[in-house]
Amino acid sequence: MKNLINIILLAFFVSLLVCSCKKEPEPKEATNLPNEVNLGESAIYLNGELIPTYKADCKYGEVNKIMSYVFYDSINLVTNIVGFDWLPQSTGNYELHDERILFVKALTSFSQIVDEDLEGYSYELEDPEEGFCNIEYLDTIQQVAKGRFKAKFKRTSTNGNGDLGLPKRLLFQGVFHEKYVKY
């Protein structure tokens, strides 16, 4: 009988613990993305909101023949960077991944840098199958790229930082039209 009470009490407390767990809210998704943007006027959305301060830093590495589509936002001394890397210099709708495998899919990352070279919050790619990086147009002579993307990230650590301005979950969406540089 005593054991039975113990089991019931244990089950009660476990159920209390489970019920008290708050599910992280899904980040908001923007639904009104433009079909196209002008050159240099890329539209980057974070959790459903247009963040006009995001800039593009797209590159082509000539030695390894890889494209990097990078978008970043610097406020004060915090820089947020979302990037789609290690892609071939060709159009295509690329799946996302976070392993260092060349060309197969878009190596997708989000990093936060504080004060030049200190680590901010750490995030990992979440639900890569729901995201994409679609390079719709590429002019390798004028070095211009157009495309759109969607990528979700989940915070893995604050690395001991205080408020760095970002929530636990990030949903980036973007429509871009940018020049890229070679290095």
Place this chain on the structure above:
Amino acid sequence: MNYIFEYKKILTLAVLAHSFICKVSAQQFSVPFIEIPNQSSVILSSPEQTKFNLLSNVATSVSKKHIKINPIQNYLIGDQLTINNPDGLGNLTFTANYVSSQPNGDYFWSGANVDGSLFILGKHPTGIQGGLYIAPTNTHYGITDLSVDKPVLIKFPNWDIDFRENCGDINSEDEEGDDLVEERSGCESNNIRVLVLFTPATATSGFNPSTVASGLIAELNASTGASGLSTTDISFTLANTLLLSGFVENGSDAEGDVDALADNTAAQTMRNDNYADIVILLTANIYTGLNGIAKAISALNKNAYCLAEIGRVATGSMTFTGSHEIAHVIGARHQRCTTCNRGQCDVSPWDNHGFSVGTTMGTIMITLPCGKTRIPQFSSETAKFMGLETGNEFNDNAKKLRKRADNVSCFRPQPVASTELNSVDISGNPTICAGSGFGIFNANFNTFAGVPPYVYLWETSPDGISNWTTYSTTAFSPLPLSNAGSLPNPFYLRVTVTDFGGKKGSDMMKVTLDNTCLDGGTDDREGTEFSEKFSEKISPNPVHNILYVQIEKGTNKILIFDLNGLEVMSILHDGSENLLAIDISSLKVGAYFVRSIGINNTKTHKIIKS
């Protein structure tokens, strides 16, 4: 990389102590510490409104309220201060456990409630920063300013946000316990050996990696010397300059790259072989948002890796980025943008060491976004620069470097030098395809037999005895040999390595040109046998758009040729075992040869593009 304060724990302990010790002497002030009027009652100027709007774009801020803060010069440790709870849930009382104030009205104040609530505030000439955490409701607030006298309270959702003090506890910054430091392992040297690696992309950056590496070591020695440290306190030696073959830089994620460097087996092997305490990787890519990054500020063996863009390391760039990152690895912290003494905090809460040199300069550890010129010195209590103070008792990166040098120099043992340079050995595939005419050769030798930098003279000869012709003189190994098709078949490749002091060592290899390797497999040794195995690793065939190639470890290049032997596609690979997807949609319909080139073998197979 990061400077972590476990502030909650410190404050909670402190407040428990003070709540006991200061019970008698504590004063309860009747004047509210802060008042929080409604947002609507505050009139904002246009710039303030702009900043207010900018804060609205910060995803975490869900509400903002303007606050008024009363002078607190008279508040002492143990005094209890009351604030109006911003949520309208009555008052909160905090017991001060760290208080400092300046005659000009600047101050730093922190206090805690026994329930775990915390309040931190710092006022400096250009504004106010701080934070508020209410334990029972787990509510977080940040305090920043719209202008000098318009602080604003920002509410954050209930995420696990930790507080970090604006200025840092200056007194404890130089204590050994504030970073992770490994115990010494009996090594008595303060000489730190630095291995400089560079990526394949860097080789075409226009900089000579060996020159940059030598300059970096000279810069480290000169700057520590100028900071008042002797060569017995700390010194740096170049362990070697080597190509990290196959390392592909990530255009956006420098953190990912430095992690990949630390995990890179080849880099670890090179580090061990060269007895290197610290490894720095020079990259070609200018990473978005930064010039270099260190694995951590820790003086831990496993974290002794950093990277920097080669142009920012080169002597004459005046950015001192290589020295900056290596100093992080040893334990040096960032310097503040502006002078920061007690209670007079910098605008940035993440700069937490040192102070300005004059009004326009900073030491090597100042961050470039501060907009000041770096001087070739670390902060030091004793060493001045042009008559200006570079540090003080509490802000002394030179002292930290001296303390940590013995730990870091013991990450790897010191090598025992040899007197001969007699172990030079060429490695590489002795058979090169005549069609591509491309091969990679390494000159391996005991680098401790000589003194870097080394010069590599590569020569070819039809018989290995006479008519030696210089093919290339390089500052590093390996040699990418191209256009071999124009050389005699076979030919002999000789390398002569000369060290800084003029000591020489040499080796020779016979290289055969394979005229058959483009036909898909008439060569018994390499053609049919390897192609059959290789064919199992290529699919589909015929292929329309995407060709999948299962490549073996050590493969560093995939080439595609047309039937005329013309190279139509070239893909470099990082040497890992992988499934590679190659987009060949741009190729015309027809037959092609796919060639996999590795360190030890080359494989070819015919494919049909449909």
